[in-house]
Amino acid sequence: MIRGMKKKLLIGLLTAAVVGSSLAPSVPYSEEFTQEVKADTPSAVTTRKAVTVQVNKTQAYKWGGSGADGATLYKKVNNNYIKGAGAATEGAKVYKINDPTVVSAQAVEGEGPTSYKWGGNGADGDALYKKVGNDYIKGVGAATEGATAYEINNPTEVLATEDGDPTITTSLQFSAGKYYETADSSIALTEDQWKGKVVDAVQSEASGSFTVYEKDTTKAVVEVTPSKDTKSTFSNTKIGSTSGTSAVIDKNKATEVTGDVIASDPAKTIKSVVAKIINTTTNQQIGTDITATKVDGTDNTYKFAFQTAEDSVKILISTVEEDLMITPKLTDTLASNVGTAALTSTSAVKVGKEFELKVTLAEGAKASDVTVKANDKALTGTEEDGVVTYKIPTTGMKDKELEIFVTGHRDNDGLDKEVSKNGSKATVNNTSAKDVSVDANSVLEAVKEGETKYVNALMEVKTDNTVDTTALKKEVEARTTVDTKLKLAGCIDINIYKEVSDTADGAATATTASTAVTSLQKPVVVNYFLPSEALNKSGYKVLRYHDTIDEITTTPNADGEYIEVSGGKLTLHVKKLSEFAVLYNDEAGTTPEVNPTDPTDPTNPTDPTTPDAGNTDNGAVTPANPAATAGATTTKADEAKKAPAAPAPAKKLSAKTGSPKTADYAVNSLLALLTGAAGLFGISLMNSKKRKDEDQ
Structure with a gap:
C-alpha cells in the first residue's frame, strides 16, 4: 500500500510539474548570450621600427x-x-x-x-x-x-x-627573418638582398648607410572594427592619441579607445557597448569582455581602456540596442494667477508617441498668457472649458528625457500699475509686461523715502535680449568670452522720473514726471522672469553700469542691493538705476526646486514599456481624470499653487495578452501543484473508505 501511495504521489507531482511548465511561455535566449566571438582572418601585420645600418669600406x-x-x-x-x-x-x-x-x-x-x-x-x-x-x-x-x-x-x-678587393664592414650583421624592406613588408629580406644594399651604400664613397625595418617588441598594432552581428554604426574612432580605426600603441600600457556609436534606427537607443580583444595571430579572444561607458556630456560617445602584450590585436565592438523610451521632465513656472499645469501621464513612451499637457486656467487668465516649450519649440494648445491641452511630440528625439517648460504671467504679473497714497502717487509703465513686473507700491515707497513733500513718480521698465549700454556690453562680452559657461539671459532697463509738489493736489494733478531719478534711498523691487534656457542653472548674477561696472549677487552689497532667485523668477532689490544684464552659469543646478517623481504614484508604473490603457492611436495618453496632477519630475515657481494629486485609478490589466509576467509563472505553477495535491488527497480518501468497506 505504501509503495502504491508513493507511485500515485509521484504521478501527481509529475503531472503538476508538466501543467505548471506548460503555462509559462518559451523565452528565447538573448542576443547577448548567443552571439559568437567572430573575427576576420587577420593579416600578418606587426609594428616595425626603422634601423640604420652603417657601412664602411677599407681599401x-x-x-x-x-x-x-x-x-x-x-x-x-x-x-x-x-x-x-x-x-x-x-x-x-x-x-x-x-x-x-x-x-x-x-x-x-x-x-x-x-x-x-x-x-x-x-x-x-x-x-x-x-x-x-x-x-x-x-x-x-x-x-x-x-x-x-x-x-x-x-x-x-x-x-x-689575394685579389686586391676592398674590405667592407657593417654596424649590424644579417640575420635571416629579422629585417624587412619597409615598415609594412610581409616578407623578410634575404641575404642576397642585404648584400646588395651593403654594396650600394659604398658604391662611390668610403662609407654610407641604408635603412631596414625590424619588429619593435615594445609596440603593438591595434585595429578597431564592428562585430559582424552589430547593426549600430561607429565613427570618430580614436585609439590613444591616434584618430582612426588602427594605431600603434605601447604594449602592457593602458590605452583608451573612444568613438561615437549610433543606433541602427532613430527609434532605438544604445543599451550597451562591449569590446572583445582578439589576438589576430590565433584569432582567439584575450581575457573577458570590456563594457564601454558613455563619455560625460556627450550624446553618443563611448570609451573603454585596455592593454595587451601581443604584437597585434583586433578589437571587435558589439552593441545591444533597445527601444528609445522618452520620459517627460516638466519645469513649471506658471504664475498661480494664470493657472496650473499637469502632464496627464508620466509614463515613458516610445519615440513617435506624444505626451499630453493640460493647463487649467485661473479665473480671468487667457491661453495667450501661457507659453509651453519642448525641444526648443513653442507649442500651441487647444482651449476648451478653461482647460488648454497641448500635444507634445517625441518624433526625432534622441535623448531619453524630454524637457517641457511651462511659463506664463499676466501683464505685470497682476501687480498694481498705479497707486495713490497720502497725496502722492506712482505709476508703472511696463512695456515688457510678460517678462518683468513691478509693484507701483514698491516704486512709491522707494521714491518717498527721505522725501518730505508730495511726489508723483513714474517708472519705465522694459526688457531686451541684447545690451545697449556700450560699457556694459563690453563687460558682458569680456566675461562670457573668458568663461564660456557664462551666458546672458537678458537685460532690464529701469528708469524713474518724479515731480515734487508742496501740496497733494499739485502732485495729483501733475501731468508729467520729468525729473530723472538715478539713485534711491530705499531699494525698489523688480521681478524678472527667467527665460526657459536660464532655468535650473547653478548660479546667477546681475551686472550694471552706473558710473562703474557693478556686480549684484545674492549677497547684499554696501548699498544693500542684492538679488533673489526663486522658481523661475529673479528679483532685484536695487537703489542705483540703469541698464542691468542678467547672467547665469550654464550648468545644471537646483534652482528652481525640483519635485522628484513619487515611486508610489500609480501613474508612474515600474514597467514603462507597458502602455496605459487610455493610450489613443496617435500616441497621446488620455487619463481617466484629465485634471489629475501627474507625478512627473516637476518644477514649481509657487509651491502653494500645486494641484492636488488625483486619486489612484483602478489597477489596469496588461494590454499584452498572451504575455504573462514573471510573477504569473510562479502563481500558475503553484496552482498546478495545489491541484495535483488535492487530487492525491481525494484518491487517498477514496482508498481509505474502500478499505473500511472491505473490513466490514
Missing part, C-alpha cells in the same frame, strides 16, 4: 704587385721592409712606402744638416735604410762615407688581399 691591396693606387707593398720583417713577393696571408698587414727621402750617410757623426751617422739615428731621429735590390734594410754595420741612404717617412699600414 685593400693585392700582395705581390701594385695595389689599386699603384703603390708597391712591403712586408715588415724585423725592422726591414721587404718588397712583396710570393704568397701572403689574406688580410695580413702590409705597408706602402710613401716617397722615402734620399739622404747622405757618413761613417762618423754627421756634421752637416743633411749628413747622418750610419748605423744609428740621424740628426732628426729618423732611422736610415740602405736599399738592397728592392728592399729597404735598416742601417747596420759599416757604410761608405757619403753613401746614399733613405729615410722611411711614416709608411702606411694597409691590408693585403
